[in-house]
Amino acid sequence: MNAHSPTPPGPATRHTASAPAAAGQAALSSEQLLQGRREVLIRHGDRLYRLRHTSNDKLILTK
Secondary structure, eight states: OOOOOOOOOOTTTSOOTTSOOOTTOOOOOHHHHHTTOSEEEEEETTEEEEEEEOTTSOEEEEO
16 A cells, blocks of 8 residues: 555645536625625624735635
């Protein structure tokens, strides 16, 4: 048996915002979530998370 470490996904296999949602999953655009703001708070149970749209056009989710 040959043991090898998996290679990280290349650009063609990474999930992107333009990729279709898997069957049964809803996909929301970042525009729908942010509604023109740079930052929103998301409540999940008793915790609060911050979703930020950075100046480098990235999304960052923090506790």
